[in-house]
Amino acid sequence: MYRLLLSDLDGTLRGFHVPISPAVKSALREAAASGVRVTLATGRILQSVLPYAEELGVNAPLVCCNGGLIIDHRTRQEIAKRTVPLPVIHTAMRFALEHDLRFATYLDDYCTSLRRDPGSAVLSVWEGEQQRCVVEDPFCWLEREPLNCLLWAVDEPTSARTAPLLQARMGSTMRVTRSTPTLIEVILPDVSKARGAAVLAAHLGIAREEVLALGDGDNDVELLTWAGLGVAVGSATPAARAAADCVVGSVGEDGAAEAVRRLILDAEPARP
Numbered sequence: 001m002y003r004l005l006l007s008d009l010d011g012t013l014r015g016f017h018v019p020i021s022p023a024v025k026s027a028l029r030e031a032a033a034s035g036v037r038v039t040l041a042t043g044r045i046l047q048s049v050l051p052y053a054e055e056l057g058v059n060a061p062l063v064c065c066n067g068g069l070i071i072d073h074r075t076r077q078e079i080a081k082r083t084v085p086l087p088v089i090h091t092a093m094r095f096a097l098e099h100d101l102r103f104a105t106y107l108d109d110y111c112t113s114l115r116r117d118p119g120s121a122v123l124s125v126w127e128g129e130q131q132r133c134v135v136e137d138p139f140c141w142l143e144r145e146p147l148n149c150l151l152w153a154v155d156e157p158t159s160a161r162t163a164p165l166l167q168a169r170m171g172s173t174m175r176v177t178r179s180t181p182t183l184i185e186v187i188l189p190d191v192s193k194a195r196g197a198a199v200l201a202a203h204l205g206i207a208r209e210e211v212l213a214l215g216d217g218d219n220d221v222e223l224l225t226w227a228g229l230g231v232a233v234g235s236a237t238p239a240a241r242a243a244a245d246c247v248v249g250s251v252g253e254d255g256a257a258e259a260v261r262r263l264i265l266d267a268e269p270a271r272p
Contacts, residue, residue, distance in 0.1 A: 002264055004206045005031055006063065006197050006223065007214035007256060009042045009052055010180060012233055015251050020055060027257040029057040031264050037204060039063065041193040041213070041223055043179040045106040045147065046071060060204065065106055065147045066179065066187050066219055067196030070203075080199050082191050083145035088174055090139050092149045092186045095166050097138065101153055101184075105146035112146075114138055149186045156181040179219045194222035212263060214256050216240055231259045 005028070007013055013028075014020045032038040039060035042049055046064050053062060053073050061072040061079055070079040089105065093114065096103035104113035113126045114135070125132045125141050135141045151166070153159035159182045166184060167176040175189050193215075201211055213220075213227035216236035224230030224243040232244035233255035241247055248262075249255035 001210070001267070002036065002212040002228065003210040004037045004039075004060065004201055004204065005212050005214070005260065005264065006039055006041045006193075006200075006227065008193075008216060008220050008223075009040050009044065009049065011216040011235065011251055012214050012220075013040075013052075013056070013251075013256050016180065020052065021254055021257070023254040023257040025056060027260040027265065031260050032057045032059045034265065036264060037206070039200070041067070041197060041215075041220075043148075043183075043185060043219060045069075045109065045111060046073065047109045048111075049073075061200055063193060063196035063200060065191075066177070066185060067191045067193045068106075068147045068187060070196050070200055079203055080196070081147070082188055084148055084174075084186070084188065086142065086145055088170070088186065089142060089146065089149050091169060092151065092166070092174075093138060095169055096151050099162055099165075101151040101162065104150045104152070105142065106148050106150075107142075107144065107146040112142070114141070151184040151186070153182045153184065158182075159184055177219045179217055185219065192222045193220060194226035197223055197226060212259075214259060215244075216251065229263065231263070233259075 013024050028038055037060035039058050041063040043066045063070055068082045093103050104111055110127050115124055123138050124134050163176055163178055163184045174186050177185050179185050209228040211227045212229045213223045214231050215224050216233050218237050218239050221239050221243040230244045232240045232247050233251050235250035248259045
């Protein structure tokens with residue numbers, strides 16, 4: 001019997017730029033009502049994921065920033081937190097400027113980004129969609145260690161081409177992963193959704209074998225491998241599908257709802 005359900009959000013519970021379907025929402029809410037601890041393991045920052053946590057009836061602390069932050073969204077209690085050293089941020093930022101990629105960090109509860117103004121070499125700092133300032137030296141504007149750093153490519157081929165180049169630049173000091181077709185993330189080598197899930201499960205007193213994980217992306221591979229049962233939606237990347245114990249319908253086919261109903265809600269209880 002699974003006691004903890006950890007699910008990725010984008011590409012798993014919802015399509016990119018598509019709302020969560022009623023079927024998926026109902027399945028997760030029923031799982032929580034049945035006594036299962038339900039939560040999200042996502043690359044998103046807390047403020048970005050809060051509306052979805054409320055919509056889905058999440059009843060366990062969230063695994064945010066690909067495992068960099070584990071936090072109880074109801075009390076704001078931080079269970080674990082890892083930040084990225086500024087020299088690493090500067091290396092990633094320099095790479096982004098060289099390859100004309102948009103660069104951003106998650107700092108506290110908001111996303112701060114560095115962008116080139118259209119048609120010029122001027123660099124501006126933004127908080128969300130609000131321009132904060134123009135900077136002459138991009139390596140001085142960030143004064144505190146953020147939770148992670150992100151680089152956006154204009155399309156999937158550019159992302160696929162530049163991610164290995166960034167990993168080569170970083171070496172073994174950091175891990176580069178793609179969480180969406182166009183989003184590249186740089187995280188600490190020992191930070192992952194799997195490690196975040198392990199910390200959360202221990203915090204809740206739940207064994208690994210009692211954890212069911214849902215995912216679709218390359219940054220879900222370790223989570224799907226670690227969990228007692230790893231489930232990939234049919235639209236998952238090849239790496240995520242290979243890491244999973246089973247594959248259900250695609251995100252557009254409400255595969256997550258299928259998994260929750262078949263493996264949790266309709267499953268026979270374990271024998272004593």
